[in-house]
Amino acid sequence: MKRINTAIAGFGMSAKTFHMPFLALDPRFRLCKVLERSGETAKQFYPDVVIVHQFEQLLTDDIDLVIITTPNQTHAQLAEQAVRAGKHVIVEKPLAIHAAQAKELAQLAEAHNVMLSVYQNRRWDNGALTVKKLLAEQTLGDIVDYEIRYERYSNKPNAKIWKETGEFGTGLVYDLGVHLIDQVVDLFGIPTALYADVCIQRPDGKTDDNFRITFYYPDKKVVMSATKFAREPAPHIILQGTKGSYIKPTLDNQENLLVSGVKPQDDWNKEPQSQWGLLHTEIDGQIVREQIESVRGNYQGYYDNIYDVLANQAALLVTAEQAVRVLELIEAVYESAREGRKIYL
Numbered sequence: 001m002k003r004i005n006t007a008i009a010g011f012g013m014s015a016k017t018f019h020m021p022f023l024a025l026d027p028r029f030r031l032c033k034v035l036e037r038s039g040e041t042a043k044q045f046y047p048d049v050v051i052v053h054q055f056e057q058l059l060t061d062d063i064d065l066v067i068i069t070t071p072n073q074t075h076a077q078l079a080e081q082a083v084r085a086g087k088h089v090i091v092e093k094p095l096a097i098h099a100a101q102a103k104e105l106a107q108l109a110e111a112h113n114v115m116l117s118v119y120q121n122r123r124w125d126n127g128a129l130t131v132k133k134l135l136a137e138q139t140l141g142d143i144v145d146y147e148i149r150y151e152r153y154s155n156k157p158n159a160k161i162w163k164e165t166g167e168f169g170t171g172l173v174y175d176l177g178v179h180l181i182d183q184v185v186d187l188f189g190i191p192t193a194l195y196a197d198v199c200i201q202r203p204d205g206k207t208d209d210n211f212r213i214t215f216y217y218p219d220k221k222v223v224m225s226a227t228k229f230a231r232e233p234a235p236h237i238i239l240q241g242t243k244g245s246y247i248k249p250t251l252d253n254q255e256n257l258l259v260s261g262v263k264p265q266d267d268w269n270k271e272p273q274s275q276w277g278l279l280h281t282e283i284d285g286q287i288v289r290e291q292i293e294s295v296r297g298n299y300q301g302y303y304d305n306i307y308d309v310l311a312n313q314a315a316l317l318v319t320a321e322q323a324v325r326v327l328e329l330i331e332a333v334y335e336s337a338r339e340g341r342k343i344y345l
Contacts, residue, residue, distance in 0.1 A: 002311040007033035007058040010069035011042045017258045028307045059085040072169050076101040083108050088115040093178045097169035099327035106320035116320040122179040125252035126297035127237045140241025146222045147238040150176045151230035171208035180224040181326050191215035193344045198337035244281025252297045
């Protein structure tokens with residue numbers, strides 16, 4: 001079995017919660033190095049890793065794959081360094097701040113014959129996977145409306161100071177919005193037009209903390225929203241078709257479990273029935289209204305694909321070119337919000 005020698009830049013929430021728990025349990029990957037600004041915190045959790053304090057120390061000959069989990073503004077520069085060093089690269093979303101930067105990175109990775117991917121783990125949320133199954137089976141007929149929202153409650157500034165500076169590329173659109181737009185494009189493709197409302201709701205806030213983005217397609221409308229002031233959130237997913245509806249009340253459970261220290265193994269993220277979605281439709285002439293079990297969420301699926309790409313020349317599921325399209329849409333989102341008009345694409 002080929003093993004992928006892996007290094008991670010950054011040891012914040014992303015690395016600790018979303019990357020290292022999966023890599024540490026996967027024998028196909030060898031977690032070799034972690035970049036920390038100071039200290040050796042990672043060794044408390046992973047005693048065998050080598051801690052380094054300079055990014056260049058991750059680019060040695062013994063490393064195959066570099067994962068970048070540093071603040072957004074550093075993504076493009078560090079990814080370029082790693083690509084030029086001949087490393088395969090995974091970048092936490094977003095790939096870059098501007099679409100033009102991301103496009104240059106995609107071209108550079110192709111020129112150096114290395115893999116460049118973005119960590120869009122939310123494609124493997126249980127809600128996204130269930131919607132994809134319902135679409136494939138045409139359970140609801142032709143889709144006419146889709147709403148998906150990430151609603152949380154936090155009336156305090158983000159603990160990650162770099163997310164509160166007000167610098168472009170640090171707000172909620174560049175955080176949760178990147179995930180939502182990627183999910184929607186994965187399901188339905190590029191819209192024909194969009195309209196967006198992006199604002200700051202916290203009185204002392206400097207970065208956008210609320211948005212509502214509408215994508216228009218010839219036959220359907222998609223609404224994506226997020227807020228930090230939802231103590232009692234609305235349904236996570238509302239999917240409406242010509243034959244029926246699917247309503248999923250809650251977000252995927254993987255993040256909360258990982259944050260609480262649950263290891264991603266065995267039956268770790270089995271969803272309780274209270275969180276299943278409601279399906280109300282017509283099947284073979286009979287009206288059906290019942291809770292249905294979600295397709296199991298599976299963030300490991302992202303790394304399964306990465307391994308298959310690097311070891312077996314499989315097709316990459318989350319590509320840099322897709323990230324470019326997402327960033328182009330985000331730039332149109334801000335244009336729409338700034339000018340208060342629908343943008344035709």
